[in-house]
Amino acid sequence: AQTVTQSQPEMSVQEAETVTLSCTYDTSENNYYLFWYKQPPSRQMILVIRQEAYKQQNATENRFSVNFQKAAKSFSLKISDSQLGDTAMYFCAFMKHSSNYQLIWGAGTKLIIKP
Amino acid sequence: EAGVAQSPRYKIIEKRQSVAFWCNPISGHATLYWYQQILGQGPKLLIQFQNNGVVDDSQLPKDRFSAERLKGVDSTLKIQPAKLEDSAVYLCASSPWASANTGELFFGEGSRLTVL
Numbered sequence: 001a002q003t004v005t006q007s008q009p010e011m012s013v014q015e016a017e018t019v020t021l022s023c024t025y026d027t028s029e030n031n032y033y034l035f036w037y038k039q040p041p042s043r044q045m046i047l048v049i050r051q052e053a054y055k056q057q058n059a060t061e062n063r064f065s066v067n068f069q070k071a072a073k074s075f076s077l078k079i080s081d082s083q084l085g086d087t088a089m090y091f092c093a094f095m096k097h098s099s100n101y102q103l104i105w106g107a108g109t110k111l112i113i114k115p
Numbered sequence: 116e117a118g119v120a121q122s123p124r125y126k127i128i129e130k131r132q133s134v135a136f137w138c139n140p141i142s143g144h145a146t147l148y149w150y151q152q153i154l155g156q157g158p159k160l161l162i163q164f165q166n167n168g169v170v171d172d173s174q175l176p177k178d179r180f181s182a183e184r185l186k187g188v189d190s191t192l193k194i195q196p197a198k199l200e201d202s203a204v205y206l207c208a209s210s211p212w213a214s215a216n217t218g219e220l221f222f223g224e225g226s227r228l229t230v231l
Contacts, residue, residue, distance in 0.1 A: 004157075033218050044118065045158075045206070045222040091157050095218045100170050101146065101210070103218060105157030 002027045004094050006106035013082055014114050020067075021077045021109045023092030029053075031097035034068065034075045039089040039108075048090070051075065079111075087113045117141065121207050121223035129231055133195035136226045140188070140209030146170075148220065149182055149192050150206040158206055164190065165212060197230045204228070 003026045013019045025034070032053045039045040051059045051068050058066050063083075067076045079086055092106040120139040128134050140147050145166050150158035161180065163170040166187035175182065179198070184190040194201055204227045208220040 009155075035218050042224070044224045045208075045220075047219045050218060093157075093218070100163065101218065102160060102163065102171065103158075103220070105159075107155065107157050 004106040012112040119223035138207030144209035
């Protein structure tokens with residue numbers, strides 16, 4: 001069975017700093033997807049960034065980028081120039097290629113951006 | 116485009132009472148999910164619908180939880196009788212089946228249940 005582990009329950013950084021959130025996963029699959037979702041306080045969860053396992057190039061979305069290490073089964077999220085609006089729970093999630101499109105979720109990391 | 120709507124946002128009940136949550140997905144989204152999110156944990160899938168059929172309900176405690184999606188649009192999740200451990204946020208999410216393999220789910224704001 002696949003598992004997703006986020007080892008940092010909470011992190012805090014100053015506004016404008018760069019922060020990296022860690023995620024490791026366990027799978028015997030070769031084709032899969034990895035995701036970072038953001039859940040702001042009292043607001044809905046939204047997709048931040050997605051990585052397809054067959055792609056070697058790390059995904060980027062504006063200030064958000066990932067460091068995908070397939071052999072190490074590691075998938076970290078880097079947030080550059082952090083903003084107050086980045087304060088949220090961040091969840092790492094895994095989806096194997098043929099799984100009825102179901103996500104397996106980590107426990108989340110609470111990120112606080114301080115002014 | 117309207118997002119996923121959920122109601123009620125908050126509900127407080129006594130144990131052994133019943134409660135129902137409603138979800139209206141984004142128009143045209145064939146796939147609908149109900150998740151349970153306990154404080155400090157990631158979402159746990161309870162049930163997944165494809166149109167009005169159940170794709171997976173293996174983690175739904177069927178002795179007390181039930182869900183339906185009549186006409187393949189709105190969905191209702193019911194708990195009867197509630198237990199203390201059911202205190203959680205119940206998240207509804209939807210996705211269009213044609214692009215479900217992208218893994219992008221669209222979530223509602225959730226319904227927070229407190230069982231006393």
